[in-house]
Amino acid sequence: MASIAHWEHFPHQADIGVRGLGATLEQAFEQAALALTAVITDPADVAAKEMLQLSCMAPDAELLLVDWLNSLIFEMATRNMLFSRFEVHVEGNHLTGQAWGEALEVTRHHPAVEIKGATYTELKVAQQPSGGWLAQCVVDV
Numbered sequence: 001m002a003s004i005a006h007w008e009h010f011p012h013q014a015d016i017g018v019r020g021l022g023a024t025l026e027q028a029f030e031q032a033a034l035a036l037t038a039v040i041t042d043p044a045d046v047a048a049k050e051m052l053q054l055s056c057m058a059p060d061a062e063l064l065l066v067d068w069l070n071s072l073i074f075e076m077a078t079r080n081m082l083f084s085r086f087e088v089h090v091e092g093n094h095l096t097g098q099a100w101g102e103a104l105e106v107t108r109h110h111p112a113v114e115i116k117g118a119t120y121t122e123l124k125v126a127q128q129p130s131g132g133w134l135a136q137c138v139v140d141v
Contacts, residue, residue, distance in 0.1 A: 004132045007035035010122075012138045016113075017122055018069070019136035025061065025125070028133035029068055030086040033099070036069055036118075037083055039139060040076075041109040046084035048100035056095045061125040064095050065135050069118035072099060073139075076115070080104050116140040 005027045010017035016039050020031030037043045052075055056067035068088070076082060083101035104111065121138040128134055 004130075005031055007031040007038065009035060009039065010136070012122060015119070015121070015138045015140050017136060017138045018118075019134065021128075021135075022133055023131075025127075025133045025135070026088040026090055028125070028135035029065060029088040029090070029095070029097075032065060032069065032135045032137075033072055033083065033086040033088075036072060036115065036139065037101075039113060039115055039141065040111045041082060043084040045109055046082045047102045048083075048085040049102040050081070051098050051100045052079075052083075054095075054097045054099060056097075057093055058095075059093060061090075061135075062123050064090065064093065065125050066118045066120065066123065066137060068095055068097065069137065069139070073115050073117055075099065076104075082109060082111075113141040 005022040018035035022028040058064040083099040085100040088097040
């Protein structure tokens with residue numbers, strides 16, 4: 001049986017929606033992070049060489065998703081990195097995660113856009129009728 005975990009983009013005016021789907025909330029957050037990278041470049045072209053630890057707290061799962069994605073965007077911008085592998089753990093309103101990636105190489109990664117931030121537009125984190133989870137929002141590019 002194929003895994004239900006995957007990511008996708010959805011159109012939203014001049015910006016881009018990122019959506020993660022997974023069997024668990026954590027897996028949906030991991031897939032949303034992969035979708036975030038895929039806005040910039042093909043995640044398959046990003047080597048998982050270096051690991052960063054991240055931590056966020058928010059009053060609910062939706063705001064936790066925005067904080068998680070914005071933490072990744074901040075790290076990408078300040079460290080000049082891209083990420084291709086993620087591991088997320090959520091306990092209540094606290095997320096701890098790891099992101100693996102490498103330094104951005106323009107000639108190899110061919111970045112399409114720079115992401116400014118995750119927004120509350122189309123923000124949704126919910127368990128689906130199938131039992132899987134969805135985590136999505138629009139990112140400002």
